[in-house]
Amino acid sequence: MSKVNITWEGNMKFVGTDEGGFKVPMDASSIYGGKNEGVRPMELMLMSLGGCTGIELGHILNKMRVCYDRLDIEVSGNRAEEHPKVFSDIQVVYRLSGENIPVEKVNKALQMAEQVYCSASNMIKNVAEITYSIEINGTIHPYEA
Structure with a gap:
């Protein structure tokens, strides 16, 4: 079974972490209040x-x-x-x-x-x-x- 964790880092930014510890920052567009701090x-x-x-x-x-x-x-x-x-x-x-x-x-x-x-x-x-x-x-x- 694959498993990832998604952590809210404030505002609309989230960081996904896989089982190997690799991280991917995600953020919403400015229309939704995001600050362009990650991939959509x-x-x-x-x-x-x-x-x-x-x-x-x-x-x-x-x-x-x-x-x-x-x-x-x-x-x-x-x-x-x-x-x-x-x-x-x-x-x-x-x-x-x-x-x-x-x-x-x-x-x-x-x-x-x-x-x-x-x-x-x-x-x-x-x-x-x-x-x-x-x-x-x-x-x-x-x-x-």
Whole structure:
């Protein structure tokens, strides 16, 4: 069982701490009285999606012996107009750089990462439409799910 603790630090600031002692400050926007002293919880969900799929993608690429020099992930999402303002659609872009990166292997690794191994993507896709794209050395390649 996973467990985290959330501690109120005054005003609208909270700090989440995981079982390993890692801390994440969270704060509300100024509209709700926040002071921009932490990430917004909904943005943290986007970070979780990117982090989870990124970890799985990197792990699978390593097993496939695909070398890369850099892997950056951009995640953006649109939220519903009405409450609860859940994400209606999310876009994830994986940017890899390095020599001789085979797009077919990256595509296969991303399929496995997002469809099978990443718990965050499998949970979030029940609420929001998630689209993925791959960019290798500046060239965009279509993701084939």
